[in-house]
Amino acid sequence: MLKIKNLKADIENKSILNNFNLEIKSGEVHAIMGPNGSGKSTLSNILSGKKGYDVSGEILFENKNIFELETEERAHKGIFLAFQYPLEIPGVNTNIFLKTSLNAIRKARGEKELDAIEFLKLVKVKAKELKFDEEKLNRQLNVGFSGGEKKKNEILQMSILNPKLSILDETDSGLDIDALKIVADGVNSLRKKDNSFLIITHYQRLLDYIKPDYVHVLMNGKIIKSGGPELALELEEKGYENFN
Amino acid sequence: MEEQLKIDFEKLLETSNFSKKNIEIKRKNFENFIEKGFPNRREENWKFSDLHQIISKNIKNISFYNDLSKPNKIDRSIFIDGLEHNKLVFVNGRIENIEFDYEEKNKIEILDDLVLEKSNNANNSLLFLNNAFVSKFFKLIVKKNYSLKKPLVIYNITNKDLVSKSINLKVDILLEENSSLKVIEFSNDKSTTNFININYKFDLQKNAILKNYKIDNNSNSNVKYSFSNINQDSNSVTEIFLLSSGSEFTKNEISCNLNGKYSSAFVNGVFILDKTKHHEIKTNINHIVENTKSYQLIKGVLEDTSKAVYQGKIFVDSKAQKTDGYQLSKAILLNDNTEFNAKPELEIYADDVKCSHGSASGSLNEDSIFYLMSRGLNYQEAKKLLINGFLLDVIEKITDLEIKNLIKNIMSLKQ
Numbered sequence: 129m130l131k132i133k134n135l136k137a138d139i140e141n142k143s144i145l146n147n148f149n150l151e152i153k154s155g156e157v158h159a160i161m162g163p164n165g166s167g168k169s170t171l172s173n174i175l176s177g178k179k180g181y182d183v184s185g186e187i188l189f190e191n192k193n194i195f196e197l198e199t200e201e202r203a204h205k206g207i208f209l210a211f212q213y214p215l216e217i218p219g220v221n222t223n224i225f226l227k228t229s230l231n232a233i234r235k236a237r238g239e240k241e242l243d244a245i246e247f248l249k250l251v252k253v254k255a256k257e258l259k260f261d262e263e264k265l266n267r268q269l270n271v272g273f274s275g276g277e278k279k280k281n282e283i284l285q286m287s288i289l290n291p292k293l294s295i296l297d298e299t300d301s302g303l304d305i306d307a308l309k310i311v312a313d314g315v316n317s318l319r320k321k322d323n324s325f326l327i328i329t330h331y332q333r334l335l336d337y338i339k340p341d342y343v344h345v346l347m348n349g350k351i352i353k354s355g356g357p358e359l360a361l362e363l364e365e366k367g368y369e370n371f372n
Numbered sequence: 373m374e375e376q377l378k379i380d381f382e383k384l385l386e387t388s389n390f391s392k393k394n395i396e397i398k399r400k401n402f403e404n405f406i407e408k409g410f411p412n413r414r415e416e417n418w419k420f421s422d423l424h425q426i427i428s429k430n431i432k433n434i435s436f437y438n439d440l441s442k443p444n445k446i447d448r449s450i451f452i453d454g455l456e457h458n459k460l461v462f463v464n465g466r467i468e469n470i471e472f473d474y475e476e477k478n479k480i481e482i483l484d485d486l487v488l489e490k491s492n493n494a495n496n497s498l499l500f501l502n503n504a505f506v507s508k509f510f511k512l513i514v515k516k517n518y519s520l521k522k523p524l525v526i527y528n529i530t531n532k533d534l535v536s537k538s539i540n541l542k543v544d545i546l547l548e549e550n551s552s553l554k555v556i557e558f559s560n561d562k563s564t565t566n567f568i569n570i571n572y573k574f575d576l577q578k579n580a581i582l583k584n585y586k587i588d589n590n591s592n593s594n595v596k597y598s599f600s601n602i603n604q605d606s607n608s609v610t611e612i613f614l615l616s617s618g619s620e621f622t623k624n625e626i627s628c629n630l631n632g633k634y635s636s637a638f639v640n641g642v643f644i645l646d647k648t649k650h651h652e653i654k655t656n657i658n659h660i661v662e663n664t665k666s667y668q669l670i671k672g673v674l675e676d677t678s679k680a681v682y683q684g685k686i687f688v689d690s691k692a693q694k695t696d697g698y699q700l701s702k703a704i705l706l707n708d709n710t711e712f713n714a715k716p717e718l719e720i721y722a723d724d725v726k727c728s729h730g731s732a733s734g735s736l737n738e739d740s741i742f743y744l745m746s747r748g749l750n751y752q753e754a755k756k757l758l759i760n761g762f763l764l765d766v767i768e769k770i771t772d773l774e775i776k777n778l779i780k781n782i783m784s785l786k787q
Contacts, residue, residue, distance in 0.1 A: 176742075178742050199742060200746075
């Protein structure tokens, strides 16, 4: 599904990612763990098409190079980024935003757009699954939401948009145990043989609830070790500094 | 220009049927205008909008005489749809229609044969010009305890026959005790490079409520000045909303005197400007007695090389203890060549007051755009959503639900 080859990314002449390689197949869950400043967020930004980076190398999504695609075109193709810090958008009603987003994606895929009633039906079910307070959907997007609510809102969006590749950028940070479990359940319920996940995290904690197929350790802009779930435990025990 | 003014003024007196008293007042006003001329940036009030320069730049060979002898056709298709309303229709500065079909006839009164008052604002030359050249002025009286059942829409229509004229309109509205009125001032201009000068006076007696919405949304090359003088007795409420968008230049000046205890004024507005448009909102809120309240929220979205100015003044008299005054202005600059000038002025002579002001401007947040685009919206859609969101809280201040929805529709903010 996703193949990253020799990815190099600089920002203002500072090298962030270098010789970065990764392959994710359909149905797989990969976790990338790394210390602060190792390039984790840069990776998720580049996958979603954020501007401002000098990039070279290749990112193939379903065998097509995505460098030429705008952010929204990547979303249309099924790439979803759950933000580490979801933005507050004043004056924009959450439900209306969700509907606009879903219909933009459906339209781009040549699917029928949902009307208000169909949409509300869908969102009701999804919100209930994630124990997301429906009343909040009538508020301005993320404005006045707690950290946990913002993260849950990201997972709700993911579940409504039903992407092929979901990138979770430190979705676990700032979540209490209960919220973490709900978020993990949400992700697990979306795990299917044709959906893949890339989970970016500092801690092993989230991986107790979402069992990854592969764990990669990212340091100084490249993957220094890959393995199975046991690698996360090893990392937890040793810490990043003594890991090599 | 002075020569033209004189010729046009004499022509106006010759062809009209003014009373002796009015001619006398008009001559005085005319002389005052000739002496002062159009305001320029040397006057503090006009430092960000040099009207003298704007008129000479935008209007070639301006003429001050406007032949009002023949009626103009009314294009009824521009009337507001889906909102039952009373009408006062001006076309090219001529009154063409007065319709109060929804109201009890003995509860309102419309006068049009009035003696001009001597202008008490010696600094405002545009009021002199207005008094000198206005042909007929109207006064609407809403009787005690009466609330108009439907809003009044004052249509200010100019059609394509009108070119390089100076148009002057004057409307007075008196709201007697416990009465209320909603007025929508709706501009629709298909004309070219005229100077439109409107003078409103609102007098609110005890417990009266005025809701005044000014909508100028269609792009046009006219230069406009609108002055509203509002006097409020105790417990009266004024709510103003300005959609400042369509004309090449517009200055809305609002002077509000809170003369009675517990009176309050709310002035909210949005600038939506592009190209070379230049708009200003200037307020003077005068807290004259104790326990009065004012609130002002102005937001702007500026594109291309447009410019917006907000001069908001709050004056608190030494007697006006317990005044509550607030003003905030914000602008999104979509381009480095746009300009937003905010000048808050607080002049406070009482010691037990609560007054605050603030202003901020900046560009659209690129991270927010990226967030929305990552959800499948293209750049234009994301930008529009953010801009609409930014403006929405000003629109939400409109307390009349029907008119709020109308304005949302006009601004294509309907969700």
